[in-house]
Amino acid sequence: MSETTVAEVFDEAPLVERARSGDTAAFSELVNRYERKIFRLAKHITQNDEDAEDVLQETFLKAYSHLESFQGHSKFYTWIVRIAVNEALMKLRKRKSSRTVSLDEPTDTGEDTMVREIAVWEENPEQKYSRDELREILDKAVESLKPAFRTVFVLRDIEELSTEETATALDISIPAVKSRLLRARLQLREKLTKFFRRKGDDVFAYL
Amino acid sequence: MLTCKDFLTELNDYLDESVDRELKVKLEQHVTECPNCFVVFDTTKKTIKIYKGIEPQVIPEDIHSRLMAALHKKMAAGKGYS
Ligand SMILES: [Zn+2]
Numbered sequence: 001m002s003e004t005t006v007a008e009v010f011d012e013a014p015l016v017e018r019a020r021s022g023d024t025a026a027f028s029e030l031v032n033r034y035e036r037k038i039f040r041l042a043k044h045i046t047q048n049d050e051d052a053e054d055v056l057q058e059t060f061l062k063a064y065s066h067l068e069s070f071q072g073h074s075k076f077y078t079w080i081v082r083i084a085v086n087e088a089l090m091k092l093r094k095r096k097s098s099r100t101v102s103l104d105e106p107t108d109t110g111e112d113t114m115v116r117e118i119a120v121w122e123e124n125p126e127q128k129y130s131r132d133e134l135r136e137i138l139d140k141a142v143e144s145l146k147p148a149f150r151t152v153f154v155l156r157d158i159e160e161l162s163t164e165e166t167a168t169a170l171d172i173s174i175p176a177v178k179s180r181l182l183r184a185r186l187q188l189r190e191k192l193t194k195f196f197r198r199k200g201d202d203v204f205a206y207l
Numbered sequence: 208m209l210t211c212k213d214f215l216t217e218l219n220d221y222l223d224e225s226v227d228r229e230l231k232v233k234l235e236q237h238v239t240e241c242p243n244c245f246v247v248f249d250t251t252k253k254t255i256k257i258y259k260g261i262e263p264q265v266i267p268e269d270i271h272s273r274l275m276a277a278l279h280k281k282m283a284a285g286k287g288y289s
Contacts, residue, residue: 024282028275035274036263053270057277064281115215118246126257138258157258182219189247189254196253 016076020067027067031060034077037159038084044154045088047143048095055091059084078165085155085169092147115186117193125196141191145184152177153184209237214244222252 018026035056042055063070063080070079126134142150142158155166156177167177209217214237220226221234238245266274 027282028278031274031278035266035271039266039270040263053273056266056270057274060274060278061281064278115243115247118243119250120246121250121253125253126260134257135261135264138261157255158261160259178219185219185222185251185254186215186247188258189251192254192257193250196250 012076013072016070016072020070027064030076034080035060037077038080041081041084041154041159042088044139044142044158045085045147045151046091046095048091051088051091051095055084055087058087062087074165078161081155081159081161081165082169085151089151089170115190117190117197119193119197121193121196122198125192128196137192137195141188144191145187149180149184149187152180153188156181157185209233211237211241211244214238214241215247218248218251221248222255 015026015029019030038059039052039056042052042059043049046052046055059080062083070076122128129137142153145153151170152166155161155169156163161169163174163177163181167174170177172180214234217226217230217234221231226234238248
């Protein structure tokens, strides 16, 4: 769950206002509040530590420079996420330009929504693993998704942006967000079944 | 009657609780009658819950320091477009 409580979001407006009027301590406080999430987001999208650090720095430097243009209609976090997503996508495109990495909708061959593994999971499957083991399992599964699916999943289900916010951040339509999210969720479910299934249950063929 | 394919199509909205009442009743009925779709529904729900439950890690100290150094440099120079 997010470390930002409702109370913190509620009293964030005055903090942002102070930062806007040039209070550098207030801006540093905002950095402390969100740097972990922005770094995680950057790592998930770029999948490269060096790029992720660049994205982290660029995001907060740009946010600082453009603070006047932040209107306060959205949450500060949503605003910096959009900056971070843009920076991260640029990095991703640059690094992978020699290979063909497309953020456009991959053609739906039916393959992505195919359900193969039907096995009951443990009641609280995450408890079978240590924090670090779990983190590695989850990160590896996300990394294996195509960028178009990965970015949507990260924004919707990890950073908990709304469908609309995700569509705006990625500059894609709402139906595209929904269809990519379904495919991402189903693929992750398949990948995680290997780790979380209840022992002794059979796997059935499905559909 | 919903088919398994229909169920899968609506799964996302069902998980996000953004289906209307009428459809919700149909989906609920399908999971009680279809063990396979129940498992897909339950494990996808758990997938999302597990990802949402994971806290971001603390940033390595050197990365945090470099970020703050870059910011302080910018703050000292005053606002400007990089
Ligand atoms: Zn079914």
